[in-house]
Amino acid sequence: MEKSEIVVAIIAVVVVAFFLLNFLTPYGYMPMMGYGGYPMGGYNPMMGYSDERYYPPGCCQGPAEFSSNGEKIYFTGINEKGERIPFTGGPQWLVMHGGSCVNCHGRDGRGGLVPMMCNEKAPDIRYSALTEEEMSDEEIRIAITKGEHDNETLDWCMPRWQMSDEDLNDIIAYLKELG
The missing domain is CATH 1.10.760 (Cytochrome Bc1 Complex; Chain D, domain 2)
Structure with missing residues (x-):
């Protein structure tokens, strides 16, 4: 593999990872982020895993x-x-x-x-x-x-x-x- 092929492969991996983390995550209400935030009980890259005991879905709409x-x-x-x-x-x-x-x-x-x-x-x-x-x-x-x-x-x-x-x-x- 040539150096340019490696660079292209790394860029492709970063783009795919970005897409998976940001566009395939289902959206819902999150008090800190408002509507369109990560769903409670799911994973948020900024806050980590959450727990529905804290904010049940639809609690704040x-x-x-x-x-x-x-x-x-x-x-x-x-x-x-x-x-x-x-x-x-x-x-x-x-x-x-x-x-x-x-x-x-x-x-x-x-x-x-x-x-x-x-x-x-x-x-x-x-x-x-x-x-x-x-x-x-x-x-x-x-x-x-x-x-x-x-x-x-x-x-x-x-x-x-x-x-x-x-x-x-x-x-x-x-x-x-x-x-």
Whole structure:
């Protein structure tokens, strides 16, 4: 084999490997990558093997249209004015790729998912669950914006959302709709 034939063979192998890794992988929803990411339970070259206990398929997909500003914020992290809600803290994938409440607490707000790159299950944030613990609306606001509850700091995976009073009231109203 001549040197040029070896170079051509190596290039062919690289092209075929690239094709197999990028185009034959089935696509689905992945919280870090949004729609079109690698399916949960599969192999992602960047993150390795994943486990469906963390994000079951379809857990985070929102409706096609939103009935309220609070619902839109819950599913997209963007308010009805089209503004992304800024935040501090949270897992790195949220900082890099965006996200919202649904990515950790699920479609129904019941939590129970372990957010990617976090160590604890996300809690149930339905209004009924929060007020069962005797949280007032003001305490819910503080948990969302400052990451504090009962004079304790919440886990670092909980972002500190910097939203307007209007958006904050709308997200609390949506938590009431969840139950």
